[in-house]
Amino acid sequence: MTKLCGKRLNNHEELELVREDLLKHRNSGTKSVCVCVGPGCAAKGANRLYELFCEAVRQSDSKVKVEAKSVGCHGLCECGPIILIQPGDIFYQRVEEPDVAEIFRETVLSDRIVERLLHEDPSTGEKARSPDEIPFYKAQNRIALAYNGLIDPANIEDYIAAGGYTALPKALTTMTSEEIIAEVELAGLRGRGGGGFPTARKWRSCRESDGSPKYVICNGDEGDPGAFMDRAIMEGNPHSVIEGMVIGAYAIGSSQGYIYVRNEYPLSVERLKEAIEQARQWGFLGEDILGSSFSFNIRINRGGGAFVCGESTALMASLEGRTGEPRAKYVHTVESGFRGKPTNLNNVETWTNIPPIINRGGEWFAGIGTEKSKGTKVFSLVGNVVNTGLVEVPMGITLRRIIDEIGGGVRDGKRFKAVQTGGPSGGCIPSEHLDARVDFDELTKLGSMMGSGGMIVMDEGTCMVRVARYFTEFLQKESCGKCTPCREGLAQMLHILNRITRGEGDVGDIEELGVLAELLEGTALCALGKTAANPVLSTIRYFRDEYDAHILDRHCPAKECRGLFRYEIDAEACKACGICLKNCPEDAITGEKEVPHVINQEKCTLCGICWEKCPFTAVLKV
Amino acid sequence: MAEETRLIEQLIDRYEGDVGMLIPMMQDIQAEHGYLPASDLRSLSKRLEVPLSRIYAVATFYTSFRLAPKGAHDVTLCMGTVCYLKGSPDILEAICREFQVEPGGTTTDRLFSFQAVNCVGACAVAPVMLVDGKYYESVTPASALEILNGLYPDEDASEKEDEA
Numbered sequence A: 001m002t003k004l005c006g007k008r009l010n011n012h013e014e015l016e017l018v019r020e021d022l023l024k025h026r027n028s029g030t031k032s033v034c035v036c037v038g039p040g041c042a043a044k045g046a047n048r049l050y051e052l053f054c055e056a057v058r059q060s061d062s063k064v065k066v067e068a069k070s071v072g073c074h075g076l077c078e079c080g081p082i083i084l085i086q087p088g089d090i091f092y093q094r095v096e097e098p099d100v101a102e103i104f105r106e107t108v109l110s111d112r113i114v115e116r117l118l119h120e121d122p123s124t125g126e127k128a129r130s131p132d133e134i135p136f137y138k139a140q141n142r143i144a145l146a147y148n149g150l151i152d153p154a155n156i157e158d159y160i161a162a163g164g165y166t167a168l169p170k171a172l173t174t175m176t177s178e179e180i181i182a183e184v185e186l187a188g189l190r191g192r193g194g195g196g197f198p199t200a201r202k203w204r205s206c207r208e209s210d211g212s213p214k215y216v217i218c219n220g221d222e223g224d225p226g227a228f229m230d231r232a233i234m235e236g237n238p239h240s241v242i243e244g245m246v247i248g249a250y251a252i253g254s255s256q257g258y259i260y261v262r263n264e265y266p267l268s269v270e271r272l273k274e275a276i277e278q279a280r281q282w283g284f285l286g287e288d289i290l291g292s293s294f295s296f297n298i299r300i301n302r303g304g305g306a307f308v309c310g311e312s313t314a315l316m317a318s319l320e321g322r323t324g325e326p327r328a329k330y331v332h333t334v335e336s337g338f339r340g341k342p343t344n345l346n347n348v349e350t351w352t353n354i355p356p357i358i359n360r361g362g363e364w365f366a367g368i369g370t371e372k373s374k375g376t377k378v379f380s381l382v383g384n385v386v387n388t389g390l391v392e393v394p395m396g397i398t399l400r401r402i403i404d405e406i407g408g409g410v411r412d413g414k415r416f417k418a419v420q421t422g423g424p425s426g427g428c429i430p431s432e433h434l435d436a437r438v439d440f441d442e443l444t445k446l447g448s449m450m451g452s453g454g455m456i457v458m459d460e461g462t463c464m465v466r467v468a469r470y471f472t473e474f475l476q477k478e479s480c481g482k483c484t485p486c487r488e489g490l491a492q493m494l495h496i497l498n499r500i501t502r503g504e505g506d507v508g509d510i511e512e513l514g515v516l517a518e519l520l521e522g523t524a525l526c527a528l529g530k531t532a533a534n535p536v537l538s539t540i541r542y543f544r545d546e547y548d549a550h551i552l553d554r555h556c557p558a559k560e561c562r563g564l565f566r567y568e569i570d571a572e573a574c575k576a577c578g579i580c581l582k583n584c585p586e587d588a589i590t591g592e593k594e595v596p597h598v599i600n601q602e603k604c605t606l607c608g609i610c611w612e613k614c615p616f617t618a619v620l621k622v
Numbered sequence B: 001m002a003e004e005t006r007l008i009e010q011l012i013d014r015y016e017g018d019v020g021m022l023i024p025m026m027q028d029i030q031a032e033h034g035y036l037p038a039s040d041l042r043s044l045s046k047r048l049e050v051p052l053s054r055i056y057a058v059a060t061f062y063t064s065f066r067l068a069p070k071g072a073h074d075v076t077l078c079m080g081t082v083c084y085l086k087g088s089p090d091i092l093e094a095i096c097r098e099f100q101v102e103p104g105g106t107t108t109d110r111l112f113s114f115q116a117v118n119c120v121g122a123c124a125v126a127p128v129m130l131v132d133g134k135y136y137e138s139v140t141p142a143s144a145l146e147i148l149n150g151l152y153p154d155e156d157a158s159e160k161e162d163e164a
C-alpha cells in the first residue's frame, strides 16, 4: 500500500494513485463476506453473524485471504439476515448462527454453493445465486443505493475503491460553480424530501443571494413514519452524502455545513461522525480540500424527536437552539435561513444523487424517469406486502409493478386495498389507480404525494377510517401549536374521527371534516398543517362507503374498530377444546365437551381474547 | 455542586459557548445523567445568559428530553404507520396495563422508562420494540410482556453465580 493511504491528499493525482493501489490490493484474490446489518437484518441478529464471521476469519489457517465486512441495508429486509459473498455476488438469505461455519467452509474457502440458503422464487421455484436473478432486484435501478450493501460504511477506502470521491475532484478541478449548477439543472433533479423542488434552482438562488457566510444543510430528520430510506443511506453509504454536500457547498459558495439527524437514529450519527472524521483526514473536508483553495466543514446535530423539525424553517430554528416552530416563508430560506443567512437545505437522498450526476452527466440522469420527474426514487416498501424492504426504482414505473413485481404482491393471499404514500401529508391510493405512474405530479393528482418515500401496502383487513384517524392523531400530537388552524383544526378533526371509529358518528360528520380540511389547507402556517387533511380527504374520496358503514350502520367493514363488529364461533370449525371458555374474562362463553361453544352476545365485551386464543381460528369477526 | 459545574464548564468548552448549540448541550447533559437535572439547567442558563424559561421551553418541546430520572432500562415501542397497522396499539395497551406505566413515564419500581415513538425506521420487521437499543422484531402483546418481565434481575441465576 502506498504511503499516501490515510494521509491528507493534496491533489487529484495522489487520490488516483491511492485508488489504483486499493484496487490492486482488492483484486488480489481476497474474498469478502458482506453481512448486512441494516435495521431489518440487525433486528434478526445480523450483528452476531458478523462477529461469528470475524471469528472464523481469525481462526482460519487457509491460504485463502478473507475479510468480513458489516454493510448497510441491502434491501430485501423480508429475507434477512442477508449475506453476500464476493467475488461472485453470492446471495444468501435467512442466515442463522449455525449456518456460519458451513458458509465459511463451503462457499468462502471451497467455492461451493449452499443451496438451502439461496433465494427461491415462490412462483417458479427457481433458485437465484445472485441478486440480479431475484425478481425483487431485477426491476430496480440503483443510483442512490448503488453501493449500499456492498461497501463497509465505516471504511472510506471501500468507498474510494468502489469509485467514490471521483465526482468531487472532477467538480473542483474541471468545473466552475455555474457549470456544476447547470449540470444539476440538466439532470432535472428535484428534491427527494417531499416537496420536489428543483434542486438547481434552489442552489442558484442561494448562490446569488447577498449575505455571508452561506450555509448548506442536509435534512436527515426522516420524520415520516413508515420510512427508512435516508437512514439506510446515512448508515450504508455516509460518504456519498458528504461528497454530495461538498460539491453543493462549492457550487453555492458555502464553507459550513450541517447534517440534522433524527434522534431515533443513533447509528446514523455514529456512521456520519466516523465518515466526517475520515474525510477530514484524507483531505475531502476541512481546509483547502484536495489542495484547492476551497474549504468546507460539516457538523452533525441531533434532532429532539419532533416531527415538525423536518420542515425547513423549523429545522433551522432547532439548529439555532430554539423550539422547532416554523415561520411563514415570505422570505425564502435561501435568502435568510439559518442565523438569518442564505441557507440551502436538501434531503439526504437529494445529496446522494449529486456525485453520480457529476460523474455521468446531467443528460444521463435526465434519460431516466418521466418528463418532469427525472432519475430514480428510493421507497421503503412495507406493510402487507410479501417482500418488504428498500427499493430504488426509475420514476415513471407503475405502482402495480412496484407492489406486484418487486414486492411480490399482497401477503397471505389477501386482497389489495390501498397503498399509502407521502407519509402523514400523503394519501391512500386504491386499486383502480394502481397503473398510475410514480412521479411527483401523478401522485399529487391522485390526492396523495410522492413524499419522502414511504410506501405502505394495505390489504382488505385494514380499516381506512382508522388509517385516517392514525395520521390525524399523529399530526395533532406533532403540531407545534403556533398557528390556530393547525392546533385547533386537527384537534377537531381527530375528535370527529374518534367518534366515527367508536360508532358514535353522525350524519354530516364527513361534510364537517371537509370544511375543516379546507380551512387547514387555506390558512395553516406551514406545510404540516396545509397538507394535514390529505389522509382524511383521500380516504373519503376513495373509501366513502367505509365511512358511511361506520356512521350509518355502526359497522366496521374491515372489522378493526372495536365495538363495530361482533365475535361469533363457527360451529363447524370449533373443536370444543374449551380454551376460549377458560380465557373469557366475562364468562360469556358457554359449551361442553364435544359441543361447539357459543358466545353470549349480551355478556360479551368484545375484548377479543377468545379470537386471539382459539387454536383452530374458529372464532370469527362478523 | 462542583461536579455539576464541571460538566457545564466542559459543555461550554466543547461548544465554544455557542448558544445555538443549546440543544446538543442539553443532549449531553441528558446522556450524562439520563435526564435533565434542574440544577444543571439553572447553571446552564446562567453561564449562557439564556433565560431559564427558554431552556424549559426547549426541554418540554422536544419529546426526547426528560425532566425526571429514568429507570434501569430504556424501552421504546415504535408507533410508526406499519407498526400501528400490525398491532402496536395493542402492545402499548398491554404494557401500560401490566406495568402501570404511561408513555413518557417510568415504572414505579424504576425497572424501565417507557417511550412510544413515531418511527424507529425498522418498518420491514414491524412491530418493533427496543430495549436498551436492542431491536425486537415482530413483537406481539404476549412476547413484549415476556421480554419486559425478563428485565427483572434473575434471582436464581445470581444465586448460582454466588455459589460458583
Ligand SMILES: Cc1cc2nc3c(=O)[nH]c(=O)nc-3n(C[C@H](O)[C@H](O)[C@H](O)COP(=O)(O)O)c2cc1C
Residues within 6 Å of the ligand: A190, A191, A192, A193, A194, A195, A196, A197, A199, A219, A220, A221, A222, A223, A224, A307, A308, A309, A310, A311, A312, A313, A345, A346, A347, A348, A350, A351, A452, A526, A527, A528
Ligand atoms: C412537517 C414537515 C416535515 C418534513 N420532514 C422532512 C424530513 O423528515 N426530511 C426531509 O428531507 N424533508 C422533510 N420535509 C421537507 C423539507 O421542508 C424540505 O422541503 C426538504 O428537506 C428540502 O430538501 P429537498 O429539496 O432536497 O427535498 C418536511 C416538511 C414538512 C412540512
